[in-house]
Amino acid sequence: MTHSQLYPLEVNPATAEPFLRLPQPNENIIITPPRLSDAQCFPPILNDPHVGQWLEGPPIPYTDEHAAEWIQIITQQSKAILDELTAEDTLRPGGYLKLVGGCPVRHIREVLPDGTDVYLGDIDIGRAPFEEILDPEERRKQVEINESKPLGDPSIVWTFGGESIYVPSNWSPTGFPDYIAPSHHGRGIMSAAMRLVLHSWAIPRMGVRHMSGYTFVGNAGSARVFEKSGFMLKGVLDNGKTVRGERKRLNYLEWKCEQQ
């Protein structure tokens, strides 16, 4: 059987928007590309201390201007991947599924009984920032080497939250933007979303075989989410990171694909 290059994404017949659907009991939760209208939802969630205190990347207080800049960046990233897949379908209909450098769906939404949906959060995957390498020059070198490796190289190290390459220059250079709105914490949504993105897209469509994960020490919920996707806690790091004036130690987790 041949598949479109979007496989295994489903496509909403009314809007043509691709999506992944979480399994039961969260089948009313979908992950889609970002939409320009999502920008207004970012500040209230990111400025909530239940979310903002655990994130490195976004500036806090997070303003409408930050949101307007960010939504442009991520909608373009997602569109570039979808355009690449559509072009491949045109060029080689029914051809082998090609590897791409990112996941075109990242925004987590709850679909309501009337069919409308509500923005809940974000899950992104990108190349790793090597926080575990304490020497800044060595770390910079490893990031550069990792980013220069061609797609499909199984030695590429990835991470959930790869915003390091794309943040505007006056923002923090790295960060892990995965989050869920506080109203929906503790319902198993991020655990299911991480497993879904990993197994349905990252492994088969990006060739991901090795990942690292980082959370601030004290963020037990996030560390548990990683562990539930098969990540192992490798240790606690202090690489001198200071976020909004506070010294932060990091939990460092690692995942390796069983079928190399």
Ligand SMILES: CC(C)(COP(=O)(O)OP(=O)(O)OC[C@H]1O[C@@H](n2cnc3c(N)ncnc32)[C@H](O)[C@@H]1OP(=O)(O)O)[C@@H](O)C(=O)NCCC(=O)NCCS
């Ligand atoms: C961390 C976060 C993404 C988890 O998302 P979620 O959808 O609420 O997580 P889940 O419901 O899938 O729960 C995951 C596990 O963590 C546990 N957990 C959640 N919060 C916890 C806490 N404060 N302390 C201990 N365990 C916690 C849950 O019990 C569950 O484990 P279990 O299934 O073994 O019981 C969400 O809480 C969040 O957005 N936090 C703020 C931003 C953030 O920390 N992002 C990650 C940065 S690295």
